[in-house]
Amino acid sequence: MDRKTRTRYEARARIIKAMAHPTRLFLVDQLSQRERCVCELTEMVGADISTVSKHLSLLKAAGIVTDEKRGTQVFYSLRVPCVLRFFDCVGAVMTSLAEEEREALLAG
Amino acid sequence: MDRKTRTRYEARARIIKAMAHPTRLFLVDQLSQRERCVCELTEMVGADISTVSKHLSLLKAAGIVTDEKRGTQVFYSLRVPCVLRFFDCVGAVMTSLAEEEREALLAG
DNA sequence: CCGCTATTTGACCGAACCGCCAATCACGAC
DNA sequence: GTCGTGATTGGCGGTTCGGTCAAATAGCGG
Numbered sequence: 001m002d003r004k005t006r007t008r009y010e011a012r013a014r015i016i017k018a019m020a021h022p023t024r025l026f027l028v029d030q031l032s033q034r035e036r037c038v039c040e041l042t043e044m045v046g047a048d049i050s051t052v053s054k055h056l057s058l059l060k061a062a063g064i065v066t067d068e069k070r071g072t073q074v075f076y077s078l079r080v081p082c083v084l085r086f087f088d089c090v091g092a093v094m095t096s097l098a099e100e101e102r103e104a105l106l107a108g
Numbered sequence: 109m110d111r112k113t114r115t116r117y118e119a120r121a122r123i124i125k126a127m128a129h130p131t132r133l134f135l136v137d138q139l140s141q142r143e144r145c146v147c148e149l150t151e152m153v154g155a156d157i158s159t160v161s162k163h164l165s166l167l168k169a170a171g172i173v174t175d176e177k178r179g180t181q182v183f184y185s186l187r188v189p190c191v192l193r194f195f196d197c198v199g200a201v202m203t204s205l206a207e208e209e210r211e212a213l214l215a216g
Numbered sequence: 217c218c219g220c221t222a223t224t225t226g227a228c229c230g231a232a233c234c235g236c237c238a239a240t241c242a243c244g245a246c
Numbered sequence: 247g248t249c250g251t252g253a254t255t256g257g258c259g260g261t262t263c264g265g266t267c268a269a270a271t272a273g274c275g276g
Contacts, residue, residue: 001134001154009130009137012198015205017128021264022117025124026109029117038223046109051265053224063205072222072273080204082197089190090120096188097123097171129234146253159235161254180243180252 018062019086023047024055027076031065032084035077126170127194131155132163135184139173140192143185 001009019025023045030036030044038056042049056076059065066079078084109117127133131153138144138152146164150157164184167173174187186192 001152005134006130009133011202012133012195013128013130015198015201016124016133016194020121020125020128022114022121023264025117025120026113039221044109048266049223050225050267053222054264057224063201063208066208069223069272072220074223079208080197080201082200085193085197086124087120089188089193090123092190093123093171093188094119100171100174100187131234147251150253156236157253158237158255161252162234165254177242177253182253 015062015064018059018064019083021055023052024059027052027055027059028064028078028083029087031076031078032081035068035075037073037075039073041076123170123172126167126172127191129163131160132167135160135163135167136172136186136191137195139184139186140189143176143183145181145183147181149184 019028026045027041030041038049038053041056042052045052056065056067060067060076064078064080064083065076067074067076069075127136134153135149138149146157146161149164150160153160164173164175168175168184172186172188172191173184175182175184177183
């Protein structure tokens with residue numbers, strides 16, 4: 001794998017990594033419905049506001065969400081809706097995983 | 109977020125996390141073409157065979173790939189092709205990211 | 217200006233991750 | 247059986263991640 005190829009896969013991995021956390025998946029899921037302010041998301045998640053804020057800025061840095069300040073609040077919204085398709089595929093993988101485990105059980 | 113919801117998002121995150129690494133993305137990409145043995149993949153990646161083996165078993169544990177032992181070699185293949193759609197979306201996110209940066213540049 | 221609320225940022229610390237090395241296991245050839 | 251090759255596993259440093267706390271910043275109302 002040459003240097004250029006490696007760089008390309010690293011860039012891709014950075015974006016997927018941004019999705020690879022339960023709280024951030026939840027946030028993306030919520031933002032797919034409509035924009036929400038940090039305080040609202042914080043209440044939904046049930047964690048410290050600084051934690052949620054950091055997750056959101058990570059998603060923003062990855063290019064997945066955008067923010068817009070209105071008065072004293074900051075509203076986040078989903079910028080790239082195609083990430084929602086991750087969920088479908090993840091469902092397929094989970095099915096595959098269950099199958100694999102069943103096969104292993106039968107084999108053993 | 110109640111306990112059940114959290115568990116569901118954790119399960120999803122585990123699978124996405126399995127994809128969130130440049131080497132593993134590369135492996136998935138290669139396996140989308142055809143099955144390959146560990147030694148072949150190792151040579152392509154250019155890392156220690158133990159490293160590649162661990163990445164592959166991680167992908168397997170996530171349900172994304174399967175392995176089949178034939179003689180002294182182990183062949184891995186892609187089990188859930190839909191993960192390839194990740195790449196398209198990642199491309200879209202990268203475009204969005206470039207846009208966002210350009211906007212920030214103009215605004216600043 | 218001050219106080220209040222919403223949010224971000226920095227420091228800290230435990231946990232998880234990554235890559236290499238060595239040891240081990242599995243298989244085929246002899 | 248021994249040897250050689252392919253692959254997995256365990257362990258060890260170094261790095262990154264995630265959550266919490268405290269401090270800093272930003273906007274609004276008085």
